[in-house]
Amino acid sequence: MLSFAAARRYMVDGQLRINDVTNPHLVGAFQAIPRERFVPADKAELAYLDMDLPLAEPAGARSPRYLLKPLVLAKLIEVAEVRETERVLDVGSTTGYSSAVLAALAKEVVSLEEDQALAQAAEKNWAHLGRKNIVSRVGPLTEGASAEGPYDVIVLNGAVEFVPENLSAQLVEGGRLVCVLRHGVAGKGMVYRFAAGVLSGRAVFDAAAPLLPGFVRPPAFAF
16 A cells, blocks of 8 residues: 555656656645645545545535645746745635645745635644644635735635736735636636736646636626
8 A cells, every 4th residue: 555655755756846846845845745634534545646636515615625736736836936035825725735835935824715614624734734834814715815915925726717806906016926717628827926006917837727716707798
């Protein structure tokens, strides 16, 4: 039976490094953090596969929630260029894996999750890892966490069909926002920069990810 430590090595070598994830601090975080702790016990053996891993659907949730596949999360964080002096808002953090990875790179992470049960699970996971530079907040994902802002980096933990203006307003001058922007069934990993009151973005890589709750564009009205 493959050990979780060996599975982490295979994930790093077989998914991240061969796909040009090169930041040594980021790679080290993926190597060190036990991803199996952040998924339901009956899915622990799937934790290191190249897939969006479904979590137990929270009661009353607007849509199923997933742990983002390792490669997409790693590439989003890498293009965000997180520095050790920076503050990061992690939107849609579910059970806290992405926030744990970001906390290994940044000064402080504000972890935003709209489901109380998932947020509580995340807090237990961080406590087990001894992570003390993560602040948990519960609320609508599209609203961000302006009270703790502004942020150097905002990570949207899934696919979105639009980026709310109020999120860009929570960035510092020169701040970055990363996400998977979906058009139909196709998606692009995007990095946006906020400068002079304007958020401008560019596509960096092809990507697919589950949609985040609240980030679906309303259907256009047609006459």
